[in-house]
Amino acid sequence: MASSVLRFRKLCFIEPAVKSSSSCSSTETTSDHNIGNFVVLEEKKSKKIKSKNISSVGKREWRCIDSCCWAIGCICTAWWVLLFVCQCLPATLPVREAPGERLRRDEGLAVLHPVVLVPGIVTGGLELWEGKPCSDGLFRKRLWGGSFTEIFKRPLCWLEHLSLHNETGLDPPDIRVRAVPGLVAADYFAPGYFVWAVLIENLAKIGYEGKNMYMAAYDWRLSFQNTEIRDQALSRLKSKIELMYVTNGYKKVVVVPHSMGVLYFLHFMKWVESPPPMGGGGGPDWCAKHIKAVMNIGPAFLGVPKAVSNIFSAEGKDVAFVRAVAPGVLDSELLGLQTLEHIMRVSRTWDSVISLLPKGGDTIWGNLDWSPEEGNSCDLDKKANAQLSTGDVNFNHSDGTRGFRVKEPVKYGRIISFGKAASQIPSSRLPSPDLKELLRLRSSAGLSLSCGEVLTEYDEISRESIKRIAENKAYTAQNAFDLLRFVAPKLMQRAEAHFSHGIADNLDDPKYDHYKYWSNPLETKLPHAPEMEIYCLYGVGIPTERSYVYKQSPSDKCKSIPFRIDSSADGEPDSCLKSGVYFVDGDESVPVSSAGFMCAKGWKGRTRFNPAGISTYIREYRHKPPASLLEGRGVESGAHVDIMGNFAFIEDVMRVAAGATGSDIGGDRIHSDIVKMSQRINVQL
């Protein structure tokens, strides 16, 4: 911000210097306008007028350029004074005491179990190790994370280096972009935007440091198995956990994965048990020996609907918080109006996105007529208030449901529908999706060569078939995959070798030894570690994307994405439909059902997914926006990333790290309807 202001000021100086004949008043007004938000301005202006009045004789000597210099001087001085005052302010504003300090003082909590942090998608930094000539001077500089200055300086070069190879999903030739290692990899995403930093700082208060805290940074663009193939990231993680276990007096580790890291760590647990060469050869009791607890934060166990829209039209922004930087990127014209297309092209080379597609198909996510969330009240604030006021959860639940039956329940199962009508009419009136035919159509469709350089795979799809897609009206979790296979064939072909999204009928089938099933909790068994604990910690109380209303793009020109979210589709006030998106309860990125189902039902007790009977705990944190600006991102937030600064959450993690078990910290703590929703989901256990 500051730099742009500075640049503007400079322009303001040069311009009059070049055309100094132009009228004085005009430059004055521009500069005045420019500094409008500075408090000092008013008095300066009045002074200026005063000086003019006093001496009209010397007026000719006050040339434009002088005034400019003068104005800039004023601004700078004011700026410095403000800066100085800012520096002089006491560093500690009255903020609530951090839980680390309190727990150490009051309860004598001290470091016990080593902690492993597993970052999610997007939050980890990436740095350049080898690049094309355009990336000169960026060796070991961050391309992802940090200040992102390179996006603005050389956008195309940046995109080229962040893309992966379209066939292999690995490095393109002559480019090596690697994950930043160490705690710095994901403590702050951008300057001032914390991810793990608050948790790290609080853990440090009770004695944690580099030797018993490890950030399992990995290249989040790659499919999970490829991180091992290219970087040996899984071997590295295994070795680090073993080392910390030994050097900390044989204390088992507490693993804290976040977002996609949850799936990554699921993958790791299967990998480490499997025999080499596919696995890590740790043997079946490795997890029992080394892991005390897995504390999943904002877990995307069953995927997120956002991922569908992201792949389909690059619109759902990104899973964690590209949103924080994206507005500027998306709206700028730097890339020649095709920002979205470029982003789509790059993000479609990232296999990891596929791991976040909804898993379990219609059984979990609902079909055309049914969904586990139906009857969900969208007025989350109101519900929260009601609950808080009466404190009687059950009563309010039934009340809310009853109130809702009057209306037509939202058909969340239709993850993508074309047109608002299609998202609401009964299924009997919907045309049946016929993608098989489309796939055939695709092979016959000629390439639209008129578009020149192909930017996205959409350019290879004929207009006709695009229309046919839209005619199919509504897609559920299951046939959304057919849709994606159609619109993004290369991506899905690559990715489906690495990920699977079904539900296993028979977990003992030897095919489930393949690594593509390891990150799907519905197709793997948990390790044999009866003493291990699994936590699901996530925020609730924020509307979270669940299904989308799409339309065809108006512009039929080349190189544009032919579909976009119909942001004009709105429901009545208090409805779940807003700007073309149906919302449910969640943490802004992950819906409650995805985050909580496994802990609430899939793994609860001794099930076929959890043969050892590992105990599971759900800890929900109700979202409360920060009360004042000084609180920053809030200490009671439930949002997907901001929850890492939630004091209640931090306290839970610290207690477990210091030796507490799930029942010590109070067992389940549930605010949402997750239990009821899970009961509606009919998975054989």
Place this chain on the structure above:
Amino acid sequence: MALLRRRNKASGSGTKEEEEGAEIEVEEDDDKNKKEKKKLGKTEKANSSKKAKEKWSCVDSCCWLIGCICTIWWLLLFLYKAMPASFPQFVTEAITGPLPDPPGLKLRKEGLRAEHPVVFVPGIVTGGLELWEGHQCAEGLFRKRLWGGTFGEVYKRPSCWVEHMSLDNETGLDPPGVRVRPVSGLVAADYFAPGYFVWAVLIANLARVGYEEKNMYMAAYDWRLSFQNTEVRDQTLSRIKSNIELMVATNGGKKAVILPHSMGVLYFLHFMKWVEAPAPMGGGGGPDWCSKHIKAVINIGGPFLGVPKAVAGLFSAEAKDIAVARAIAPGFLDNDRFRLQTLQHVMRMTRTWDSTLSMIPKGGDTIWGGMDWSPEEGYSPSREKQRNNDTQFSQSEIVNYGRIISFGKDVAEAPSSEIERVDFRGAIKGSNVANTTCRDVWTEYHDMGLGGIRAVADHKVYTAESIIDLLYFVAPKMMARSSAHFSYGIADNLEDPKYSHYKYWSNPLETKLPNAPDMEIFSLYGVGIPTERAYIYESSPSAECYIPFQINTSANGDIEDSCLKDGVYTVDGDETVPVLSAGFMCAKGWRGKTRFNPSGIKTYIREYDHSPPSHLLEGRGTQSGAHVDIMGNFALIEDIIRVAAGAKGEDLGGDKVYSDIFKWSDKISLPL
């Protein structure tokens, strides 16, 4: 504060702008000059012509001036930012002709590729340290660098900084309530301060042949601690072992190439003994761990036998610091923030750092020479002359390098029979006279009293052996810790079971190399720079609150290229480590099958003759031989990359020697 700094910068740029006037639009420049004149003449004008002055009130002028400066500053900044990244290179090439390819690129063209994983072991001072827990005064510095980086905190809160950087005087570990830990990863020591590279050039060149994070590892450790304490407190040695094992396993069983620098050399010697020793004192890797995991140890500027600088550092805190603190030290030492007691503060802090004790000269008089004898005697500093007319050089002065500390120049030069010495060891330390008047500053000198100080000075001459006693006398607490962690002798019988104690592990003269006949040991170091070897001391004029001894900077040699300058006798070396210390083990101590090297590990010496950068644009030079700058020496980098890509010592061409190291080694009579 910010305001002042900004202004200074801005005015600095103003002058620069005038020099580079051509680059900036002329008309603007003219304008500005005009205004400047007006500005300068402002005060005169105020006196002479009142009517012209009226509209220029003082505030307006100030604002105007600031505006001008800022604008020019921004313009320059903008031009600088807009400048293509290859511009400096372009200018350099225009002046000097095309630059040679950096070695990484050159060797990549030859087809060399990453083969063996590489481990860096940084030396003292070069590794970054960050704060994990601190006192009230260190608020807001959590996980910020206290050492390395910009050193901003030294100026902002000096006493707080010293407090946090010090260790406990009794245990040599953390003081209560303070946890300062090494930065981990390659960032720990790639740059010491912004723009001052340590490992960065080497890393960049290794990356060109395909190295990256997974096969490069920086074994960062807290260089303030004694070596065994890094394991006790941080489990650093276990961590290094585990990482080497991991890298060997994940790189297809290729053994690791270890690159220790400076004190890291001793640290890695310690590691090799530690990893073989059984738990709990050792790492339990078994006797063949090194042969299974290590291809080569490439020691860069290794002070195997210690450095005389360390003595001066401990004795009077004067030799600045061992590697690069020198770069920041001048400003640090001379400023008055500490109320003129900077040196005492520095001494108090550094004396809590056990690691400095690892670099006290080892091997006593056998290695470093006695009262009348030293291996380097006859050395002439001007090697050019020596080469040209060999006959003349016998006439030059004979320096008694063996006398590492002498009180007075006459004493340093006199034959040993003429020196009257009074034994200081039994001297009674006088009462503590100073403590009350010296505010809070406290070094162990203040416990000695005047009697003790006089006794030290009366002993006149100290050789490598008696220096240990001297240090015991002047710094008993520090040496008590030291004797538990380090040893400085020569083993008579290496089979003696006492040598399995960790205090001997970092002394090459008291340990055997591991049983790893395929391993290779290289000693790479710069030569051709005068290096501190012996000192002439004097008593400080004001002895009360000051350190009672200081180097007699007025003592200079009689002849033109004397080895004695400013009270310091210099020999050949890399500015920090004398050739003897860096080369002796590889030249003689370990050469062939000796008792220190029972399995006959091959050793190679590679010396790099120092030639200073030819002009400013070269920065710190690509042919430097200086202790730290050698890490940017292209020849050294090339050697390292070749070894990392699979070459053996013979493939590099075996020994490459410029100095007299073999001659000097021969003079040392050590049973092998």
